[in-house]
Structure formats: structure tokens, C-alpha cells
Amino acid sequence: MRALSELKMGEKATIVGYNFSKPAVLQQLLEMGMTKGTEVTVSKLSPLGDPREIDIRGYQLSMRSSEAALIQVQA
Template sequence: MTLDKLPLGQQARITVVGGEGALRRHFLDMGLTPGTAVMVRKIAPMGDPIELHLRGYELTLRLEDAARIEVEPQGAEVEA
């Protein structure tokens, strides 16, 4: 599944980091590398962007950008 579809509070691991150019480099530089554990902490009031928790800090991404990142849910499933 892609990161934009990950339910709130669900732990997941990144499998593939897509995108290209500056966007992809920003992903990688900010620590969104394959194998990294992420969780969606919050969705902005207008439904976009989202707030992620990874590597001990909070990062925000737009949904269309988050759709470039493939994740695999880990542990207990959270009810969407």
C-alpha cells in the first residue's frame, strides 16, 4: 500500500521510495529510506497534508507526494 493510504496510528515500514528529482532527494535526506518505520500521526484540518512520525521526529508531507512511497503495515492493524 502507499503511505497516503496508511490508516492513522498504524505502524508501517517503508518498502519503496518513489518520486523523482528534488522531491525524492528530500524524502531520502529527511530519512524516508527503505526499511524505516513510520506512522501517520495526524491529518491536517483540511484533509491534507499529513503528519508522520519517523526516526523520533515529526515530518509533514502532502498526500500526492506520500502516494509515491510504498509501505508495508506492521504489527496490529488499526481500524481505519
């Protein structure tokens, strides 16, 4: 297992867990479709690596690396 923030451009993985201390942040990500068992792909990285664009459930989601670090994935 590793954090979503560790994936490189083009890598695919499946969400397996979360590491959140604030339920409100977790609720927002769940509402955007970032549920356990969902496959994600890192499609773009900014020149400095933050933010990153994630393909999930047929749409693109931009997120900060600090948020992506709290999502556990398995390749």
C-alpha cells in the same frame, strides 16, 4: 504493499520503495530520513486529510498526500 497516503491515523508501516519520476524530490525525502526499512507512523491528519503528520526517526514530518502517495509501505 500500499502507498503511505493510504494509511489511517495511528497505523504503522515500513518504507519498502518509491515511485518518483523526479530525482530531486526523492533526494529531499531521503535527506529527511525516509529511507527503505524505516518505520513510520501516521500521527495526525488534518480535517480534510491533507497534509498528514508522520512520525519518523523520532521527529514529526508534515507532508502532502500527493507526496505520501509516491512512497510505498508495508504494514
